[in-house]
Amino acid sequence: MPVPVRAPTEPEDDGWQGLAWYAQRKPVFTGGNELRLLKAGQALFPAMCEQIERAHHSIWLALYLVSPYGQSGAVLQALQRAARRGVKVHLVADGVGSHDAPPSMWTQLRSEGIDVVIHRPFHRIWGMFNSSEWRRMHFKLCVIDESVSFVGGINLIDDRFDLHNGWSDTIRLDYAVEASGPVSTPVLHTIKAMWTRAQFGQDWRDELWPLVQDSGRMRRLRHLWQQARMRLTPSEQAPFAKAASNPHPTRCAFVLRDNLRQRRTIERAAIQAIKQARHEIDIVTPYFYPGRQLRLALRHAAARGVRVRLLLQGKVDLPIAGLAARVLYDELIRHGIEIHEYQKAFLHAKVMRVDKDWCTIGSSNLDPLSLVLNMEANVIVRDQHFTATLTRELESDFADSQLVQLAATQRHWADRMGHWLFRMAAKLYLRLAGISGHY
Template identity: 30%
Template sequence: MALPSPSAVKEPDPRWRLYHRSQDAWQAMEADCAAARISIECEMYIFENDALGRRFLRLFWRKAGEGVAVRLLFDSIGSWNIRRSLRLKVLRRRGVSVAFFNPVNGWRALRPASLLPRTHAKVMLIDSRLLHIGGVCIDGRMRRWRDTHIRVLGKVAAEAAASLDHLWRRFIGIPVSRPVENREPLRPEGFRFATSLAGTRKNLIYREVVRHVRGAKVRVRLMTPYFIPGRMLFRLIKQQARRGIQVELIVSEASDVRLADWVALSYFPSLVRAGVHVYRYLPSVMHAKVVMVDDDWATLGSMNLDHLSLFRNREANLLITDRAAVGTLNAQFDADLAQCRLATARELLAVPPLQRLVGRIGRGFKGFL
């Protein structure tokens, strides 16, 4: 029997749309960039120098030639392969602003402390009124990964624009002036743009996750590629499960970071003993970063449930109280469960001793995972 498509759930509201495969999100971003009339802005952790990345760069070059303001901010480590691309020089000559977050050059690369923070955000903003945000990078190897990405019109896009302006002023040192459309944007209720502050422990997204998980009445659902939580969140998840809250966690059967998988595995026996249902996603890498509480709150974006995302990097998420959007995310979670296997206590006890040892030792380096 054919399993349900990760993009099978339909949205009821034309002002927003969810995507659950990377390739579907790329198509939507590309179409919206092609239709841009005022500006295109991109903040991206991984923008790869592959066929997909070059296709987007050609599109940016063409739109800049049409008079569209284009501003690109890439992470200097995540987007390492594109840093010296001649295509960026061509873009700059056409007036495109290109910058790299926290550049790592020369002797700085030998000092681990200089490698952080990173911008781990995945944001595309069109004409200051249409926002793309989620876990999707511009990297062709992620084509078939299971991810979560949303396209939304309205006030939340203006919030993202203000955040990007602040980022360019503070970290890049470039003042900005933003062209604004004359039209009043659509203003859907129920969406809020939120970021963590790179290099600080002031993570609004994390605080909101903790607050809502603590206040859960019926159910908590979590999706993350890498589960290496802070001590407080780890204890809270187990505490809620023991109280009778239904707690479900979906992670990859195998992510793209083997060490992170083994460290995550070291947390699972304690979760299962507490009553948390831990599911391993089978078809592909599970790269979605989503938390849902009951039927009325969710967050999605770039924030993994790991130390780098929770405490070190700049992350960008949407906080969602739109019940239709939360319902759609829950329906997709149900579809994903059909493609998972439940981790059992017996299975976790059978993990090879070396793998368990590496996972436990790896916790000592969780600040870099």
């Protein structure tokens, strides 16, 4: 059942100003939403299957990783049943994230009438030398019948299966949100735009010359271009704009990070929330190597008496990512920030909570890939009851972790040297990827 909700206790600037959703560089909050917190695929996949079975006309998905094994196979089977009964099913998957999926899976989905496109297919030989190949679609999004959406950090893969480490007896820690209401509109538009971009990228070379010669195809090209833009159409803007001023029941915002207009929307929203924190900040992320501005915001929050807790990986799936986080331990602990390492299983959640009425859940880690390079999507919630539900779950997660003591970290100078090396490596990586940003 949906989490009980009530209006936030404090007014807030919507950032709407009469413009389209994508034109805003800060979160656009809308009321009139109902949300349900979903923990791990064992909660998400049945919820998705339930909504898929109810679908009447359309299902749209944008997924970084798709796997047919175990729990996630039930979702793929539900999608095929929906397609057989006439529901239009569109799926865009990232070329790197789903590179290891068996070709037979894609063949089966297409044979059942599911429109599948791959965003930037991965090329082993020359892909690493093409900077655009480094910018991946990291979304985990689904919208059913234009009204119910799923946003979070959970890939379409079994909770106990990891591509690098195989099968496990324990369930990976992860979160997602099921939403119904106006917040689903920008989610749907984002998926449609990504699907169109991926489709257009596939047939660009084949259609370029015929488009020059055929006016009808040129009109199709213009139509595709309109679909590939993130901005809402006028008919979509009207109800979304009206919902922006609705104070109840739940106010939330769908936010992106892309390489166009929304480059720092997610990061800036997090920094603003940290700067406004009065009592508590909880951050859960598997990959933690934020830029200096975000680290300073955390340090300043701790200095003014805010309790700042980080929940990071105890069981490390990618050694280089674990080492990158650990070179920051000395700096953060010395400034009063608590660091906990999750011990129960692999950690994949991307969650942040500030005080009692602000939280965000989505696909964005706090590392250079998520903050500067990849396309990411989060939902930000301003609601006391929903945040209280998330807080209870996070307390359980922190209970399954170990507090890192300063004596257990590396020597101070070793940490500083490691930090410098990783910072230089991050800058070099981003420069090679065509990004000359802050880090």
